Amino acid sequence: MKNIPLYDVRQIANLKEMLEGSAKAFGSKPAFLVKSKAEEHYKPISYLQFKKDVDALGTMLVKLGLKGKRIALIGENRYEWCVSYLASINGTGTIVPLDKELPSNEIENLISRSKSSAIIFSGNYRKQIEEMNYACQYYIDMDAAEDNKNFLSLSKLLEKGCELIASGDTCFTSSEIDNGAPDILLFTSGTTDISKAVMLSHSNIASNLTAMCSMLYIGQEDIFLSVLPIHHTYECTCGFLCPLYRGATVAFCEGLRHIPKNLKESKATVMLGVPLIFEAIYKRIWDQASKTKGLVKKLKAAIRVSNLLRRVGIDITKKLFRQVHMSLGGNVRIFISGAAAIDPIVAKGFRELGIQFVQGYGLTECSPIAALNRDVDFNDSAAGIPLPNLQIRIDNKGQDGVGEIVVKGPSVMLGYFDDTEQTGSPKGIIDGWFHTGDLGYMDEESFLYITGRKKNVIVTKNGKNIYPEEIETLINRIPLVKESIVYGKNDSDSADLTVAAIVVPDMDKINEAFEGNPLSHEDIYNMIQSDIKAVNKGLVSYKHVKHITLRHEEFAKTTTKKIKRYV
Incomplete structure (x- = not known):
């Protein structure tokens, strides 16, 4: 770890203080770039207008009797979602962001489990909300033009709230924040367990914001393209609250297939994503290059020359690789990846x-952030170094130095809602240390390496640990493979666990490569088996993949594109 000073950041105790400070400092600067389906161009909404809308909605939520109550929130990444989030927690009650991709019965179940008194929702989900058996006190529609009994129009609430504030009402704006109260309730999208309700406070989020921004430069000139589901803590904290805290701008993506177009239209400089998104973009760059004879060779030669020049302080990458940059909008300076290695x-x-x-x-x-690579100090094989206000240690290390990652500090949750048993369990908080369930190790420079999930590890009879994620990374590099899952399979011959893989072939690439000469299932299997044998040569023998199954449907995934391994 290099001894490089941290970036200066504004200290904040809570998100109300954050919004007030940003509105004062950045005023008429765009906080958001938005557009409706009927619009071709992004339109700016200033910091001052955003704060005005948050205060107006918050005032009306208090007037509706929702002070101290839980408010569920569901919808696409959009401006009204952001207004609703801060209007709920900056002086009203507790926010409960929900995953819009969940089936109706599960959405209803989570609203019921959270004991929410109101739900704010996008008009696209009105039918689902109307069919719920669980009764909320209020239903607030982001897209309704008028009120209809207990179904209220969000735009009408904003109008009424503005009038109340103009007449001197301060029921929301004068509210004091309890920095340590459980004002954010988040249901995890675990890939195997029933979702747990994580309780976070203003202090948790504020401490995470200040720490991460001291490690990674984010400036008021930055424009974030919001791509990942905003209900998820990663996007909410890092892709919505972080840019607002630093005076940057948030533009909402219209969908994954619109990423290149929206990057260009918004002039985005920063994009948060998950490995699946970035790996697809990177793969497409090289796939496009391979369509022009000799271009791949020229591109690799240009990279070698560029790398040599950068060692002596000369950076011509934007000029040398202009076509690549323009394909990504022409303004991107940094990609930030999370959710998986x-x-x-x-x-x-x-x-x-x-x-x-x-x-x-x-x-x-x-x-959510526990460790982060810095823009001035990074290791591409590592998850990063601990945030400056967090402690990370490795518990129960094996001979290979790998053990469970445990975390302690001000951004660690308050606990699990209505589940004191789970909070204090080996999967929860013990003596102030949160047990992540992830396995990893730390090097001498404090870089943290993730080897996999504790529950996924394959343990052979002679005590050898095999981390499926490590082998999956190697298999997924095979050009004809789209994705894979590695698991332990009982071997009848040796009565021990051996390594097996379920592989999804990349049929688009296979069909393109063998156009006019369709391959049979057996042909594809033999080709992938041959490539996996080559992978095995780089692994110790007990990690060799000995069984392969082809699957032609993609694996079920969470909304952050992590495979649900046991579905």
Whole structure:
């Protein structure tokens, strides 16, 4: 770890203080870039207007009797979602962000479990909300033009709230924040367990914001393209609250297939994503290059020349790789990856093309960031170094130095809602240390490496630990493979566990490569088996993949694109 000073940041105790400070400092500067389906261009909404809308809605929520109550929130990444979030927690009650991709019965179940008194929702989900059996006191529609009994129009609430504030009402704006109260209730999108409700406070989020921004430069000139689901802590804290805290701008993406177009339209400089998104973008860059004879060879030669020049302080990447930059809008300076480990080759590859790339590690229970690579100090194989206000240690280390990652500090959750047993369990908080369930190790420079999930590890009879995620990364580098899952399979011959893989072939690439000469299932299997044998040569023998199954449907995934391993 290099001894490089941290960036100066504004200290904040809570999110109300954050919004007030940003509105005062950045005033008429765009906080958001928004557009409706009927609009072609993004329109700016200033910091002052955003605060005005938050105060107006918050005032009406208090007037409706929702002070101290829980308010569920569901919808797309949009301006009204952001207004509703801060209007709920900056002086009203507790916010409960929900995953819009969940089936109706599960949405109703989470609203019921959280004991929410109101729900604010996008008009796209009105039918689902109307069909719920669980009764809320109020239903607030982001898209309704008029009120209809207990279904209220958010735009009408904003109008009424503005009138009340103009007449001198301060029921919301004068509210004091209890920095340590459980004002944010987040249901985890665990890939195996029933979702747990994580309780976070203003203090948790504020401490995470200040710490992460002291490690990574974010400036008021930055424009974030919001791509990941905003209900998820990663996008909410890092892609919505972080830019507001630093005076940057948030533009909402219209969907994954619109990323290149929206990057260009918004002139975005920063994008948060998950490995699946960045690996797809990186793969497409090289796939496009391969369509022009000799271009891949020229591109690799240009990278070698560029790398040599950068060693002596000369950076011509933006000029040399202009076509790549323009395909990504022409303004991107940094990609930030989270939610899972990314292939180091991809991170290094983007940086060689002139786009800074860092990854971090976090969990909902940590608000979410626990470790982060800096833009001035990074290791592409590592998840990062601990945030300056957090402690990370490795518990129960094995002979290989790998053990469970545990975290302690001000951004660690208050606990699990209505579940004191789970909070204090080996999967919860013990003596102030949160047990993540992730396995990893730390090097002498304090870089944290993630080897996999504790519950996924394959343990052989002679005590050898095999981390499926490590082997999956290698298999997924095979050009004809789209994704894979590695698991332990009982071997009838040796009566021990051996390594097996379920592989999803990349049929688009296979069909393109063998156009006019369709391959049979057996042909595809033999080709992938041959490539996996090559992978095995780089692994110790007990890690060799000995069984392969082909699957032609993609695996079920969470909204942050992590495979649900046991579905």
